[in-house]
Amino acid sequence: MAAVDVDMLIKRIKCDLNKIVLEKAYQAFPQEVRPERRQPFLFLRSWAAKVRLTVAVDDTFAVSPGASYTQPLHTVNNVAQTFTLGAGGALTTQAVRQEDVEFLLSFKDLDAENDSGRMNTELYDYCQQPPGLLLESDLGLDRLIDAALKPVETGVLKPGNNFGPGVGPPPAIPKVDLPTVTLETRKVEPRPSLELTISQLREGPEKIRQFSTKLIQKFNIPDDLTKQTTEQLNKGQTQADQNAARIKQILGNATEATSIETKTQAIINNVIKPRYGIAQGTLDSSCIKPVTEAQFEAIAQSSNVSAFVINIDKAAESVADRSSTAPPSPADDDALKAAADKSSDDFNKLIAARDKVIDASNTMTGAMRTCLKKTKEIQDAKKKEGPPVFDPVSTITETINFYVTVTGNVTPTWKLVRVTAPTAGTFLSGIRKDTNTLILSMGRPTPGQNGGPPNTSAMDSQILYSILGQAIPASRP
Structure with missing residues (x-):
């Protein structure tokens, strides 16, 4: 019940x-x-x-059994005498449970x-x-x-x-001069890696050294060709000149792609994310959506940059790992050309993705300036409205x-010639408390x-x- x-x-x-x-x-x-x-x-x-x-x-159960033994003794001076021995015990259990909703x-x-x-x-x-x-x-x-x-x-x-209780005035905007804070505006940076020779590129990161060593050995590139510029290699007429130019193109793309990826991630971590944190803490929520969308676009495009870097490295690996037990065949030359074309195509896509990151950064700057202006208007309107109104x-x-x-309790009683039971007032009892x-x-x-x-x-x-x-x-x- x-x-x-x-x-x-x-x-x-x-x-x-x-x-x-x-x-x-x-x-x-x-x-x-x-x-x-x-x-x-x-x-x-x-x-x-x-x-x-x-x-x-709270459930409680108790049982108290007991009995007494009576032995009649002989009568003394017409007074009846008896011997009584009582024995008893008790058992009590309790269970408590609680439910919270x-x-x-x-x-x-x-x-x-x-x-x-x-x-x-x-x-x-x-x-x-x-x-x-x-x-x-x-x-x-x-x-x-x-x-x-x-x-x-x-x-x-x-x-x-x-x-x-727990109610306070709306947070004030910190005195941060947001419009004077600008983001990266450069669209295209110089690409010095593409102007270096194969020998100069081999002095770069470890993965470039590994790629260059394997490619030079597999395509039998003479040492003098590793020291020529792109312009010099393009003037050559031999297959070795063409292969050297393609190897240089693959290594240059891989080197420059890694550099661009590092700089793009720096824009995300050192510019985009900190600025968005400032926007969240200072700008009114009604106008922060364009800022959020610009941040999302910048992060998404930076992920594309990293994906294209992986593709460029895979293009280099695809030809660097080819068997070199015999001189390069026409099929090997064609594979090298396809890898160079694929590397350049992905590099152009990487540049486009990097530019979109910068565009999103600049869009974020404009959105923050617009939202800052609107936030000031909202704050000025609140000041004119007077203090906030709370419930009575x-x-x-x-x-x-x-x-x-x-x-509930049960107490049966037995009174026999020599035995009387129970001895306690209550034999069996139970209590439930809800x-x-x-x-x-x-x-x-x-x-x-x-x-x-x-x-x-x-x-x-x-x-x-x-x-x-x-x-x-x-x-x-």
Whole structure:
């Protein structure tokens, strides 16, 4: 009988909040009663309720068997004598369990469910209150709301500059001169690696040294050709001249691609990400979307740069790992030409991706400047509006403790000639204690930043206060 139907209880809470709280929110007073504000409870529509349900069950079982043995003795002076020996024992067991359920209900969502007619369906049992005295029947929410909002109804409490728990003024914009901070604007940088000879390129990174050594050996490139420039190699007529020019092209692309990748990642890590952090902390959320989109584009294009670097390295590996047991064949020469073409094609795509990173960086700068201007306008408008207006009541909290105690005992008695049992007052007993606690806290949730979860710290504090109040009994000196 003491088991709580959580599903029925949540239906009860939602129905009561819809019927009692939201009806209160839309309550209108005659003009002569409230001339300054005919609907003083409209602020409730954007509140929410934080609900915590604690169900505690305490089962106790006890058995106390016992008996006494009586031995009649001989009579002395007409007085009967007996010897009695008693024996007994006791066994007690206790089991305590507790269940906690916590959830948040938005009054805006409840209002929408009511308008759609969903509250008046079989899902909510047509919001008919179940009869009885158990926890899921009458929660007494109507009396709580009426009592808590009476000062608002009479005009003692009014909306204004009322700082509630955990509520503060909007954050001020730090004094950062964002428009003077510019991003990288260079579109194309010199490409010195492509002007170096094969011998000079071999002095670069380890992977370039490995590629160059394998390619020179596999294609039998003479030492004098490794010291010629691109212009000199292009004037040559032999196959060795053409292969040397293609090897130089592959090595130059790989060297320059690695350098561009490093610089692109530096733009992302040293420019884009720090600037976006500044934008998040200083600019108004209503205009930060273009800044976010520019950051995403820059990061996406930087990933493309890294992907093209991998392709350029694979083009070099594809010919560097070919067998060199015999002089290079026409097929080997064709493979080298295909690898050089593929390397140059991916290098051009890498340059285009790098340029898009710079374009996105410059777009981000313009978006930040535009958003900064709009943020200043918003802040100036807020200053003209005066201090922020807060609800007349910060939170409303109700704590319901519902106790059900069931006890029972069995005490059979035997009185025989020599034995009497049991000796204890109670032979077998059992106790079940069910303690159900419902904490309902209502207040206005603070919207989360950039669409994040709302902040319910005020309601959380009230729930914690109620929990501590029950855990720590009040004592007086």
